[in-house]
Amino acid sequence: MNCPLCSSTKNKKIFSANNFHGRHHLDSKKIPIFKCLDCGCLYPKISINKKYYKKYYPKNYQSSPSLVESIWLKFNLFYKKLYLPPKCSLLDVGCGSGQFINSLPPSIKATGIDLSKSNHPHIIQADFIKHKFNQKYDVITFWHSLEHFQHPKKVIAKAQRLLNKDGLILITIPNTDSLAFKVAQNSWFHLDPPRHLFLPSVRNINQIIPQGLSYKIVSTPLEFPLDLYWSLKKRPLLRLLYPILKFFDTQTMLIKLSSRR
Numbered sequence: 291m292n293c294p295l296c297s298s299t300k301n302k303k304i305f306s307a308n309n310f311h312g313r314h315h316l317d318s319k320k321i322p323i324f325k326c327l328d329c330g331c332l333y334p335k336i337s338i339n340k341k342y343y344k345k346y347y348p349k350n351y352q353s354s355p356s357l358v359e360s361i362w363l364k365f366n367l368f369y370k371k372l373y374l375p376p377k378c379s380l381l382d383v384g385c386g387s388g389q390f391i392n393s394l395p396p397s398i399k400a401t402g403i404d405l406s407k408s409n410h411p412h413i414i415q416a417d418f419i420k421h422k423f424n425q426k427y428d429v430i431t432f433w434h435s436l437e438h439f440q441h442p443k444k445v446i447a448k449a450q451r452l453l454n455k456d457g458l459i460l461i462t463i464p465n466t467d468s469l470a471f472k473v474a475q476n477s478w479f480h481l482d483p484p485r486h487l488f489l490p491s492v493r494n495i496n497q498i499i500p501q502g503l504s505y506k507i508v509s510t511p512l513e514f515p516l517d518l519y520w521s522l523k524k525r526p527l528l529r530l531l532y533p534i535l536k537f538f539d540t541q542t543m544l545i546k547l548s549s550r551r
């Protein structure tokens with residue numbers, strides 16, 4: 291299996307992980323996670339076919355959020371909107387049931403695209419890579435969806451082609467440079483094996499971004515309130531320092547790509 295970022299075949303298995311999603315253990319099937327020896331990117335060794343989607347994206351895999359998570363979700367939607375121009379056309383890739391596009395004001399003409407079935411009038415049910423779009427967008431968002439694609443470089447190159455002049459691409463994604471990953475390893479909250487098909491470090495971001503786009507990376511420690519708590523399930527003593535560690539947490543990052551020169 292080739293590295294999804296640099297296509298290198300040089301890799302080493304770093305560990306196996308169970309099939310879990312966030313704090314939810316789904317089954318104990320061992321999924322081998324490899325590290326590319328050329329670029330350092332992590333990826334699960336798994337065949338991507340129709341069976342894969344049926345098996346690892348069952349209808350109930352997105353469980354209903356807890357009370358804390360629901361409150362935080364509202365804050366999260368508010369925080370994401372701060373990055374948007376007040377009036378624009380927007381495409382949300384991997385939009386799920388449309389939570390983000392539903393939260394936007396009418397001045398933002400938002401469309402979502404997702405593989406899962408939806409009756410939402412503004413959600414296209416299709417594969418982003420295969421779908422033929424008949425318009426361009428001012429903003430394209432990937433809220434924790436890019437890592438679910440097998441060929442992230444192709445995805446970003448397509449997003450760049452779909453972008454209007456002076457457009458913006460916003461990506462949130464896990465970061466393996468974080469202390470949480472180093473400590474948690476195969477129980478890292480953001481591993482999501484085998485749905486996360488690549489897990490980058492900050493250095494890997496350079497490999498995904500096509501020429502002609504400038505970018506800025508910021509850490510988003512407040513994006514998931516309890517991700518670090520669940521990542522530290524095997525380190526109860528470290529949990530005592532939770533508020534401090536969470537404040538400096540770099541488990542997830544926001545990449546702001548701009549076509550403006």
Ligand SMILES: [Zn+2]
Nearest residue numbers: 293296326329
């Ligand atoms: Zn690589």
